[in-house]
Each structure stands twice: as C-alpha cells, then as structure tokens.
Amino acid sequence: MVEFQILVEGYAHPGKNGEYEASPTSLLLVSNGQRIVVDPGTNKKLLLAGLEKAGINADDVKSVFITHYHPDHFLNYKLFPNADLIDGQIIWSDEREIFYSDTISGTEIKVVATPGHTEENTSLLFETKEFGTVAHAADVFWWEDGQQKTDDYEKLLSHIDPFVTDVEKLKASRISILKMADYIIPGHGKMFKNNFKG
Numbered sequence: 001m002v003e004f005q006i007l008v009e010g011y012a013h014p015g016k017n018g019e020y021e022a023s024p025t026s027l028l029l030v031s032n033g034q035r036i037v038v039d040p041g042t043n044k045k046l047l048l049a050g051l052e053k054a055g056i057n058a059d060d061v062k063s064v065f066i067t068h069y070h071p072d073h074f075l076n077y078k079l080f081p082n083a084d085l086i087d088g089q090i091i092w093s094d095e096r097e098i099f100y101s102d103t104i105s106g107t108e109i110k111v112v113a114t115p116g117h118t119e120e121n122t123s124l125l126f127e128t129k130e131f132g133t134v135a136h137a138a139d140v141f142w143w144e145d146g147q148q149k150t151d152d153y154e155k156l157l158s159h160i161d162p163f164v165t166d167v168e169k170l171k172a173s174r175i176s177i178l179k180m181a182d183y184i185i186p187g188h189g190k191m192f193k194n195n196f197k198g
C-alpha cells in the first residue's frame with residue numbers, strides 16, 4: 001500500500017494583468033518508507049504550507065518526481081536541495097543518470113508512459129487503502145478552474161488540451177488511465193472518482 005497526501009491542489013486560470021497562473025497538483029507519496037514529492041509546481045507558498053502540514057522539511061526530501069518537463073510542473077524543484085530528480089525513465093542523482101523501469105526503485109509506485117500532452121508525460125499508479133488504485137495522471141487530464149467535468153466518458157476523451165503535442169496519443173493515454181484507476185488526480189483540477197474503469 002502507498003500513502004498519499006495532496007500538498008497543493010492543481011489550478012490554472014488567467015491572471016489579472018494578461019499573464020497566466022497555474023500550479024499542478026503536488027503530491028506526497030510514501031512507499032516502503034520512501035517519501036517522494038511529485039510535481040512540486042510553481043506555488044512556493046502553498047507547497048511549503050502543504051509540506052509543513054505533512055510535517056516534512058524540504059531539506060529532508062530525497063526524491064522529487066517530475067511527470068513532464070513543463071516549467072509549471074517543476075519550477076519548485078529548487079526548494080529541495082537534497083533531492084534526486086526522477087522522471088519517467090531516469091533517476092538524476094548529481095552526475096549519475098540511473099535508468100529504471102516499471103516502478104520507482106524501492107517503492108510500490110508504478111510508472112506508466114502516458115504521452116500526448118508531451119511525449120515524456122508519465123503517470124504514477126499506486127494502490128491505496130482508502131481509494132483503491134489511484135493514478136496521478138499529470139496532464140493526461142487537466143482543466144482550467146471551473147471547467148472540470150468527469151461524468152461523461154466521451155467528454156473526458158475529447159476535452160481539448162491547448163498544449164497537446166499529439167492528439168491521438170493523448171486520447172490513447174486517457175483511455176488507458178480510465179481502464180486502470182479507481183481515482184484520478186489530474187494535473188490541474190480536483191481528484192475524481194473514475195466511473196469508467198474496466
């Protein structure tokens with residue numbers, strides 16, 4: 001079993017002066033005693049508050065997982081001076097690049113390639129006591145504030161991602177996450193129950 005805690009709930013909306021404001025859902029995962037922060041995002045204040053609530057000092061975090069290389073997902077990596085960076089294929093530990101596959105080394109957290117939003121977009125799947133199989137699907141699913149809709153299968157598949165790099169791959173990734181997860185944590189938006197599993 002994997003324990004998880006949402007440190008920051010992801011959001012995305014236009015700002016007041018023509019800029020855009022976004023931070024993804026940042027997650028704390030604990031598996032076999034290892035703590036991993038997923039997508040530390042952009043909002044320093046909310047992230048530090050989330051860590052404090054979880055009783056964690058950023059200096060003590062040894063692993064930060066990045067779902068894909070969009071700056072809104074990784075900007076706060078700088079807050080974790082002692083953490084390796086893990087992406088969907090490699091653990092970046094100082095000058096060493098350690099290739100891995102299937103699960104994050106030493107944990108029960110599965111990595112699943114879910115391309116489409118970007119080619120390297122990776123989702124995490126893990127078993128939990130309370131919610132069954134949970135997927136952090138990064139930007140396979142994401143919504144601007146107020147736009148989230150999760151009760152219609154076709155809409156989940158066809159929802160337009162303005163930053164998509166490959167529409168067909170994104171759709172295939174959405175189908176595969178919907179087959180596997182009981183609950184889905186989107187890149188930006190609220191964790192939701194998946195009514196279309198199986």
Ligand SMILES: [Zn+2]
Binds near residue numbers: 068073117139163
């Ligand atoms: Zn993105």
